[in-house]
Amino acid sequence: MKRFADQGAVITGAGSGMGRSLAAGLAAEGARVCLVDRDEKSLAESVRLLGGPSPSVGSVLCDLTVDAEVSRMVQEAVRTLQRVDLLAHSAGAFRMGAIESLPVAELDFQYRVNTRAPYALTQTLLPELRKSRGQVLFVNSSAGLAAGAKWGAYSATKAALKMLADSLRAEVNADGIRVLSIFPGRTAGPMQEQIHRLENRPYHADRLLQPDSVAAMALDALALPRTAEVTDVSIRPMMKSG
Template identity: 45%
Template sequence: MTKRAVDRPLATRHAVVTGASSGIGRAIALRLAAEGAGVTAVGRDPQRLASLTGAPGRIIPVQADLTDDVARSALVSRLSSGARVDLLVHSAGAYRRAGHTETAVDDLDVLYATNVRAPYALTMGLLPMLRAGGGDVVVINSTILARTDGDVGLYAATQHAMRSIADSLRVAVNADGVRVCTLHLGRTATPLQAEIFRQEGRPYPAESLLQPEDVADAVVDVVTLSARAEATEIHLRPAEKCY
């Protein structure tokens, strides 16, 4: 059996977490660091990222727009010349809510660039390092795949695309000791979710939704599984269906 990074404790491993400026990505970065992992926390908001500097654990905040080829290549070069990468968590994403007849092609371009192209390109750039250590790739996705409303069709399309990429990547790299898991999340209490509820004209029941920390718990469980085991897909939803 190929030696996997999961045979080593998190304290000996290094993670890259995207979307770490706030919400789910931030919670994942903080939790992995609390468990002892070194974490490169990637996000767009420099002020929010800077606040991670004083957090417990080994967190390196890196401001980068991953849709920018130059910025993304610079990040890959930086990681390749420094700490190794054992874990890659894709949490960055964009969301648009509008019906097909009201949605501009530019909206599709933004969603594709952020939700599909950027994570795919970053994964390909870091894949040699992940293969070298037998790492884990975790893709934060959505339960929107199970039911697509008419006004989120373009967003749902990008989530379907990333699910397909994750599934095909798993087949390609599994023999190298790399595991790939997709986490399909239901409604989670984040600033984006608060805005979605506002757009829907409904009260925001934050306490009844998944919390970012719940997702972070799931990520830790996935990446610390025994080398004999692999989680390929997990669907995580609020227990109370009040929305």
Template identity: 40%
Template sequence: MSTHLITGAGSGIGAAVARRLHERGDDLVVLARDAGRAKEVAARYPGARTLVADLADPDKISWAFSHQSVPDRIDTLLHIAGVVDLGPVGELTPKAWHHQLNTNLIAPAELTRLLLPQLRITQGQVLFVNSGAGLSASPEWSAYAASKHGLKALADSLRAEEQGNGIRVTTVYPGRTASPMQAKVHAQEGREYDPGRWIDPESVATAILTAIDLPRDAAMNDVTVRPGR
């Protein structure tokens, strides 16, 4: 039985992945931003363990972990949480930049740093849910795309550094996926949101589970998932 530490399990892709891992009997460790959220998650996934740390404040993650019981065994670290705030470069404030860079890039880097000892022991896997914006940037997506371009660089460097330790590193690049985040994006774009036009989170979850369940004689380094309609 594998142990998976997952961020972003509250909604969208993260919720779909967490539910399927829980249903098949794997051990879940769910990262929540505060104690109230941790209680909600624990009720949703009976038997799952929780850790509390705010990804928007990565400088304090190490301190938060020092006051909690971090699992000795982790087979898979799943970075799925993310935030988005659109706007032209001429209007985005430092606060908007910091929020997206902290949550989408610096916090995953810090979580990975803190949990590498466990992952090296299990010869585990780190999986980053990136975005199409991690491969190209569109108008008004500068801060989000910058955070996701950085996440690609983080994954690529980590893969090269940890290959000798047996750690697999996968990046998944979903296109627009029906989720609360996508509803927010549409609101920021001033467009009507029709979830039926976009990828079902379950489809992205299938790609993620395929990557982590792949036999150890192979690795899926980069996986692109696009709307089929």
């Protein structure tokens, strides 16, 4: 028996990186998946890699910072999935800069993607998650637990996301809903390529944490019997970059 058989899952950021890996892992384990991202090409590529479009692999294009698009996306996702057992938040944005110089607009932008969008989407999907006694996964970051120089704005939006996850857990556990935050370190993919460029250091994808490893760890936690709840998981590359 596949571990997520007949479950419906909405995955944001599914056009790339960890979101794509989560969608692939869930589909391979029997879930019907609705992939969400804002870039048409990367979203289509993820769907293709999962063998879709098909009744079990669908997608909705959505900019998660636009409330009207989120409402429309949720309607579409619920219509096609019939039920939503898992909401996985993986979409995220990163901007680097010292507090002295990073424009406030860049803090606002990251807040909208990393904090506000998961809040709004979770709120919109909660009635469905209550019906299914479902699960919510927040892909947070090691930077949401500790901030370094030039990471303040990003870290603040991710630390806030942890607080939202913790609060949500306290509110919905009684309804049978589980809430998991994962805190990956540097994970190979376009976001880390961008960060390495900004840090002026060579990018070696093979030395970093792999998105499939993060997804595998998350799925193991989400598949545990309902007598258990994994709340927070940190996962880091074996080779530390200092």
